[in-house]
Amino acid sequence: MNVPAAIAIGCSAGGVDALKAVIGGLQATLRQTVVVCCHSSSDTVGLLCEVLGRTSKLPVIEAAERHQAQPGVVQLAPTGYHLLVENDHHFSLSIDSRVNHSRPSIDVLFMSAADVWRSALIGVVLTGGNNDGAAGLRRIRQLGGLAIVQSPHGAVAATMPQAALDLAGADHCVPLDDIAPLINRLCMA
């Protein structure tokens, strides 16, 4: 694969702790764009941004429509909207029906990110209780990107990483704590 330009991360049940581990472990010098879709039942994603921001060396913000996706910043899909990335790297939102019972949907984010970054994208599927993200990860791999899946064994909810492995396979299937160091290594030019 090319030097990665972006990292797309998806998770649901158990996702907050998993994200703390992954986002918190990313190095301060990371120049990649990080986009995240985390299913949640809360009204806004603002609180999650705050929680992650406490331990992250990179800024963590809610992705805003029409704004550019920024390198070196972690950007989370707002609650209740699908997040998509456009070809010129700005974000757009949609409130089309749920996909895999989810809005935001990981598949929606992954597929649009795959179209934009193609082989320069790393897709990451973490813990979760449904199979959102699997089709998106497959698309990422089809377009030459790289897939990291949290090993289902140690995951709080194994369904999502297992579904991703079954449908898309993975270039790396590793325990949670190994994911951030792996990304840091892959992202060094």
Next chain:
Amino acid sequence: MSAPGLDNIEVDLLIQALQRRHGYDFSQYAPASLKRRVQQLTEQLDCKTISGLIERVMHEPELLPNILEGLTVPASDMFRDPTMFRGLREQVFPLLASYPQINIWQAGCAHGQEVYSLVILLEEAGLYERTQIFATDLSDRALQQAQDGIYPAREAQQWSRNYQASGGTRSLADYYSARYNLLKVDQHLRRNVTFAKHNLVSDSVFCEAHLILCRNVMIYFSNPLQNRVLSLFRDSLVRGGFLCLGLRESLEYASSAGEFTPFAEQLRIYRLAIHQERKLA
């Protein structure tokens, strides 16, 4: 899998076909979600490729309503974002109450959930008798459904919660009847609503409005089209009139947003600047 980028070419050709064959211009929609919808429509209509869909667009004009519905996906809810509806009830309605006749334009009304939400609020505020609501959409199918006011009953619970959270004073069930797994909104609520077809891409000023709601419609539009629509709203509002957008819409990239001043910014409620020579009646 087909060659990379092929699908982008096909989407461009589809847009051209719709434009030249039927006069609908989707070229200024945000490409990523439009492409998703095109792909879904291709599947739904059992076409093998987007090119196959183009052929049907060209030669089966009776499919047009289907296609428009598929490309616009009229998804909505009653009292979506209760805080916004509470803001309308508590902050905007008291100001609208000073007008003898209130005109409201709801642009992109989808299946009408928001229109009925608005009507219920107006009714409870005692303003509905002097209000005229124009509810418009691009899709004839959506307008028909909005007019019928029939929804899946499984939504009722969530919508009731939303209604309460937005400050509703009664029970939402007072406003609909339920049968089997459907609920039907009380048809009497429709008495001051006019449903009409209006395309924000190509049609012009629609009415003189005191309040315009256009929520989660421009999120599908590129910056230039968003800008066009905002100018259209500016020209349609009375001075001091209100504009409500979806809670996650950004105005930073639209030059015509300058004439709207934030009224309740968190709730995305704006007001057309009041120029000195013309004051709010």
